[in-house]
Amino acid sequence: MKNRFQEIVVSGTNREMGLQIGDACREIIKELVSVVLDRFNLGQQNSVPIKEAREISASASNFSRSYLKDEFQELIGISESSRVPFDDLMLLNCRNMFSVTNEGCTAILVSDERSDNGHSMAGQNWDNDPEMDKYSIVLTRKPVNEPSNITWTQPGLSAYMGLNSAGTAVCMNALNGGSTLKGIPWYFIVRKLLKTAGFFQAIDSVRSIPRSITANAAIITSDGPVNLELTPASVEYLEPKNGLIVHTNHCLHPKFKWNNIEFKKDIYGQSFERKDRCEEVLSKIVQIKIEDVKRALSDHEGFPTSICRHPNLDPLTGWQRSVISIIMQPSTRELHISRGNPCESNYEVYRLN
DSSP, X not given: OOXXXXXXXXXXXXXXXXXXXXXXXXXXXXXXXXXXXXXXHTTOSSOOOHHHHHHHHHHHXXXXXXTOHXXXXXXXXXXXHHTOOHHHHXXXXXXXXXXXXXXXXXXXXXXXXXXXXXXXXEEEXXXXXXXXXXXXXXXXXXXXXXXXXXXXXXXXXXXXXXXXXXXXXXXXXXEEEEEOSSSBOHHHHHHHHTTXXXXXXXXXXXXXXXXXXXXXXXXXXXXXXXXEEEOSSOEEEEOOBTTEEEEOSSOOSGGGXXXXXXXXXXXXXXXXXXXXXXXXXXXXXXXXXXXXXHHHHTOOTTTTBSXXXXXXXXXXXXXXXXXXXXXEETTTTEEEEEESOTTTSOEEEEEOO
């Protein structure tokens, strides 16, 4: 397997960028939309039928249209040049609305004061479907009158983990909690975060729109690290303690602690243990280096369901692993990405120029 992901750069209006993405990634997008529901159902006790999935994505599309004019223009462009129907692209963007998502991540935020070189860091492992590797790229967008951004993503998605030219970086975690069809799909919310500069713009961007699912955004802005826990009802934030935030797949804000009881069965494996272990590893380090974050994300305490996750015997999620590990430094506009488990793969550097 190659160490680097394919890199694509697009620019212009939203529709123009969509046309370029669809043209560059036509075959990937066609195959991805054809398997997305089957891959989602691998982690489900009860499979979601295609008719139900299409009804959910159609409802989300109709509800979101007035909120997502720019984002939909890009999807329209992708649809035109890839020859993949718009509704199929919406199916991809709504995949975590179909049912409880069995996917996990361990996210780390380090402030500039706590880092050894004065550059804040946002990092995470993406514990998910290893089959997604072949559909993934590193995408740079240079839109008109908005910050440029670079993301690790699957083409056709509105956004995934990445950073922008205004100093904002976004990591994410699946969370246990409620959902609604009268809300914006998660990947479009991430895209809106990647348009922001500073804490107030970031939190306003997610509080000002209806949200479809409960999810977590571990972000760095030009004002420093902050963690946003989102539900359909509200958005709450957590600030770093001693320059550090670790977040996994359960709720931390006091207002949402009841989620950990009501939705206990939906918490992705070893979430509490991974959080405690990651904090244990990093809290002892006075000035945290990027190599320290790499070591934390490669940790095998509790193997194979450790921070660095490997295949195991769990009947629903045992086939998953840490598909990538990513560490971002927004002040230097760098993404360090390991393709595969970080214990086995080198981190490659990608830059937003």
